Amino acid sequence: MPLELFTVGEPIADTKAPRDVPIKDRWNERRFRARLVNPANRRRLSVIVVGTGLAGGSAAATLAEMGYRVKNFWFQDSPRRAHSVAAQGGINAAKNYRNDGDSVHRLFYDTVKGGDFRSREDNVHRLAEVSTAIIDQCVAQGVPFAREYGGLLDNRSFGGAQVSRTFYARGQTGQQLLYGAYQALERQIGLGNVEQHPRTEMLDLIVVDGRARGIVVRHLITGEITSHMADVVVLASGGYSNVFYLSTNAKGSNVTAAWRAHKRGALFANPCYTQIHPTCIPVSGDYQSKLTLMSESLRNDGRVWVPKERGDTRDPREIPEDERDYYLERIYPAFGNLVPRDIASRQAKNVCDEGRGVGPNGLGVYLDFSDAIQRLGKKAIEAKYGNLFDMYNRITGEDAYETGMRIYPAVHYTMGGLWVDYDLQSTIPGLFVIGEANFSDHGANRLGASALMQGLADGYFVLPNTINDYLADGPFPKVDATHPAVVEAEQGVRAQTEKLLSINGTRTVASFHRELGKLMWDLCGMERSEESLRKALDRIPEIRQEFWTNVKVSGEQGIFNQNLEHAGRVADFIELAELMCVDALHRNESCGGHFRAESQTPEGEALRDDENFAYVAAWEYTPEGVPPVLHREALEYEYVHLAQRSYK
Amino acid sequence: MMSLTLRIWRQRDRTQKGKMVTYHVTDVSPDMSFLEMLDVLNEKLILDGDDPVAFDHDCREGICGSCGLMINGIAHGPEQATVCQLHMRSFKDGDVLDIEPWRSGGFPVVKDLAVDRSAFDRIISAGGFISVPTGTAPDAHAVPVPKKDADAAFDAATCIGCGACVAACPNGSAMLFTAAKVAHLGLLPQGQPERDARVLKMVGQQDAEDFGGCSNIGECSAVCPKGISMETISRLNHDLLGALRAGAVPTS
Numbered sequence: 033m034p035l036e037l038f039t040v041g042e043p044i045a046d047t048k049a050p051r052d053v054p055i056k057d058r059w060n061e062r063r064f065r066a067r068l069v070n071p072a073n074r075r076r077l078s079v080i081v082v083g084t085g086l087a088g089g090s091a092a093a094t095l096a097e098m099g100y101r102v103k104n105f106w107f108q109d110s111p112r113r114a115h116s117v118a119a120q121g122g123i124n125a126a127k128n129y130r131n132d133g134d135s136v137h138r139l140f141y142d143t144v145k146g147g148d149f150r151s152r153e154d155n156v157h158r159l160a161e162v163s164t165a166i167i168d169q170c171v172a173q174g175v176p177f178a179r180e181y182g183g184l185l186d187n188r189s190f191g192g193a194q195v196s197r198t199f200y201a202r203g204q205t206g207q208q209l210l211y212g213a214y215q216a217l218e219r220q221i222g223l224g225n226v227e228q229h230p231r232t233e234m235l236d237l238i239v240v241d242g243r244a245r246g247i248v249v250r251h252l253i254t255g256e257i258t259s260h261m262a263d264v265v266v267l268a269s270g271g272y273s274n275v276f277y278l279s280t281n282a283k284g285s286n287v288t289a290a291w292r293a294h295k296r297g298a299l300f301a302n303p304c305y306t307q308i309h310p311t312c313i314p315v316s317g318d319y320q321s322k323l324t325l326m327s328e329s330l331r332n333d334g335r336v337w338v339p340k341e342r343g344d345t346r347d348p349r350e351i352p353e354d355e356r357d358y359y360l361e362r363i364y365p366a367f368g369n370l371v372p373r374d375i376a377s378r379q380a381k382n383v384c385d386e387g388r389g390v391g392p393n394g395l396g397v398y399l400d401f402s403d404a405i406q407r408l409g410k411k412a413i414e415a416k417y418g419n420l421f422d423m424y425n426r427i428t429g430e431d432a433y434e435t436g437m438r439i440y441p442a443v444h445y446t447m448g449g450l451w452v453d454y455d456l457q458s459t460i461p462g463l464f465v466i467g468e469a470n471f472s473d474h475g476a477n478r479l480g481a482s483a484l485m486q487g488l489a490d491g492y493f494v495l496p497n498t499i500n501d502y503l504a505d506g507p508f509p510k511v512d513a514t515h516p517a518v519v520e521a522e523q524g525v526r527a528q529t530e531k532l533l534s535i536n537g538t539r540t541v542a543s544f545h546r547e548l549g550k551l552m553w554d555l556c557g558m559e560r561s562e563e564s565l566r567k568a569l570d571r572i573p574e575i576r577q578e579f580w581t582n583v584k585v586s587g588e589q590g591i592f593n594q595n596l597e598h599a600g601r602v603a604d605f606i607e608l609a610e611l612m613c614v615d616a617l618h619r620n621e622s623c624g625g626h627f628r629a630e631s632q633t634p635e636g637e638a639l640r641d642d643e644n645f646a647y648v649a650a651w652e653y654t655p656e657g658v659p660p661v662l663h664r665e666a667l668e669y670e671y672v673h674l675a676q677r678s679y680k
Numbered sequence: 681m682m683s684l685t686l687r688i689w690r691q692r693d694r695t696q697k698g699k700m701v702t703y704h705v706t707d708v709s710p711d712m713s714f715l716e717m718l719d720v721l722n723e724k725l726i727l728d729g730d731d732p733v734a735f736d737h738d739c740r741e742g743i744c745g746s747c748g749l750m751i752n753g754i755a756h757g758p759e760q761a762t763v764c765q766l767h768m769r770s771f772k773d774g775d776v777l778d779i780e781p782w783r784s785g786g787f788p789v790v791k792d793l794a795v796d797r798s799a800f801d802r803i804i805s806a807g808g809f810i811s812v813p814t815g816t817a818p819d820a821h822a823v824p825v826p827k828k829d830a831d832a833a834f835d836a837a838t839c840i841g842c843g844a845c846v847a848a849c850p851n852g853s854a855m856l857f858t859a860a861k862v863a864h865l866g867l868l869p870q871g872q873p874e875r876d877a878r879v880l881k882m883v884g885q886q887d888a889e890d891f892g893g894c895s896n897i898g899e900c901s902a903v904c905p906k907g908i909s910m911e912t913i914s915r916l917n918h919d920l921l922g923a924l925r926a927g928a929v930p931t932s
Contacts, residue, residue, distance in 0.1 A: 090814070093814070094813075094814040097813040097814060108736075108738060108744075108746060109736060109746070109796070109797055109798065110745075110797065110798070110800065110801050110841065111801070112744075112745065112801075112841055113738055113739075113744045113745060113746050115738070115739060115744070117739065117743055117744050117745075117840075118739045118741055118743050118744065127820070129821065165815075165817070167820045168817040168818065168819055168820045169812070169814060169815075169817045170820075171817065171820040171823075171870070172810065172812040172816070172817035172818070172870055173809070173810050173812055173817075173870070174809075174810045174833070174864065174865050174868050174870050174871055176830050176831075176833040176834035176837050176864065176868070177830070178830070178834075179824075179825055179826075179827045179830040179831075180827065181827050182824065183824025183825050183826050183827065183830075184821050184824055185820060185821065201834060201837075202834065204743065204838060207743055207838070207840075208834075208837060211837065214804070215804060215808055215809035215810070216809060216812075216814075218801060218804045218805040218808065218809060219805065219809045219811065221801075221805050222805035222806060230798065253693075253790055253791075280741075282738040282739040282740070282744060283737060283738055283739075283740060284738045316709075316711045317709055317711060317712070319709065319712050319716045319717075319719065319720055320716065321713070321715065321716050321719055321740060322740045322741070324740075324741050325741075423741075423742075423765075426759075426761060426765055426767065427713075427765070427767065428711070429710070429711070429767065429769050492814045492815075493814070493815075496814065538727075540723050540726050540727060542719070542723060543723075584726060584727065586725070586726045586729070586730070586731060586732055587731055587732075591692065591693060591791065592693070592734050592790055592791040592794065594732070594734055595722075595726060595732055
């Protein structure tokens, strides 16, 4: 690896998990050893929480219930809009209500293995432990989970598991869980325990004497830039899939809060770990603004195929059976259409690269239900997936009962994020990071129904226990608006805003975002190679240069200016994209969602290199032109044995 | 490809007067969503040095509840779905469309097509919850819930808080929104202890906001992208009456 790409710094390690006791006792032991803050003192301590999704909403509500003074910030109009609302499938928990052999240990094991052995055992075990309490909490809040006729909770199975441990609320589990947290949060707002800041975007982190003490924000309606102080700052600002422009994320989802914290010294871990979901509705034109997921469950009854001949544009119904290639069934006879997400996605890309893709731009494959309809009848398929067929029809105008669906992979989730220790504290003391924003418990690949579990575990149960240990040293000395660190941060935000508005070039923000997204999708997407990544690394600095000299941002600072918001976010995505490519290039192995063309088995499957890469890559920010610094956290597996995944 | 004439409500901020402004869009693909069509217009406005049209939107898959516009006087336009799920194939070449923000005293205009719906959050804050601090819950199976109750609660709980019900109502009433939450929580055993207090507080807050009263017209349910039923309003009235008869004092 050429040295100019990055330099290597000191290794890092988590020091908070009590590794002197067995793994099953560590969370209990950590809670016992962590210092507490008595209820009277909590009232004197303030916490900033950025974000109101499953992690942020549940954390803000819980910390307020405990008696801390909470200030909660979000950029949408209401906390109920956070993108967790869009999660469809379900939430895992080791309840073993099915009596099918599930346990905390099995959920722990499945998650470490599903993550392709690139996650930290201690964190994953804790996640499995607290999973059961999440379901209890949500049911008590009135979350209307699916139930059986006996009145007890229903379960289903998801990829990567042989047990039924997924709880769900039709195809809207994220919405219902989010509303549970939102209602708990609104209750605390009503009681005066949470100061709310809607339509407010975090644009910098204020660090004083080595501790995170506040944030600089812009009010999106008035344009007012202000600073807010607290004893501790919690980021729950979500993932960065929108670096690809087109993804299943909401339009507003962005990396800005996390990235600005990174620029203040928080290490960013495993940025190249991105999850690509195989079943999304394909792109239909240049105007396309986002991609829509079609639940993975469709692969239970749908068969994936493309024509055998390239350039075959016949109506799918006119293509005879022997001229179709059911490629997943052909390549993976044991798992067929139900191979894991990363594999199904990569094979769809392969057949389209061969020129056998279908649909207007050749970037699609068929998901065909005609066999299932013949076998079970249209009614049965309608009962199972009716809402998905309706959604497909609304978006494409096609009747999928007749024609089948056209699907293509799309970016869906990011496993990378700010590095945190067992307490969920970043490398900046007093900055905690929860939910998708941290580098999380999913390693190199997240299993279905585990994102909701992690967000709520962090917010309801983990952070509220670990944050006390930090706050036991508080309250910290008061920081006022005249402190040099505050003045400097605010000035930086003002300067950037003014700069963006003054360039007045010839290209729109969206055109840069689309160009960056396409480049990342083509060169740092489902398959990466040294060649593609070097190409991306040549091009990204040019995009950055052009952005800062030729972007055209409309309007003014002092009004509701969505174009200005977008400009700031795209500026950060461009910087993040470069780090993602460096990370992807340095990790010369394939693991989970990171597939390097150079590192595959003779059958074309992902080939890990445990000897050289069994570590978390945590990156230190360096100014433009100086290569980033890599800090390695070695991953040790005491309880789960390293093994190669195979689905043949 | 289609060409359309758009007459869009433009208003700089809450304090200034607004007006309808006419724009022409060409090369509109029938596969575009309504919001993507507005994106294309905005790209053009930006390059021309004009102020793009502000509108709230986020998930663009019909679940976050951010988006919402009046199209030719109908909340969310001609399909019973959020505008992000409305596609241009629902219109035809040459159409003239009036595009306005939600019109209601309870939802002041923020800018152009974006409105302030924080009144909805205040209604939830007043009582739209079950008081259960984190960590206090019994096992999830401790209380069975009949499937039909759980399903009915779910149907009410699918409300996305978009505000179309208010915008469509001739009285500007928020009754369907409030009723959906009252019904969702009131149908579950977990919601019983606070059932009386909840309905009183939520209705009290709704009345304190700038919403009108409900006269059972049903426009709300007809435009609701989640199809929340008028039956939830009956439930609310039932619960309200029950709470008052039990001797509660209304809060407004």
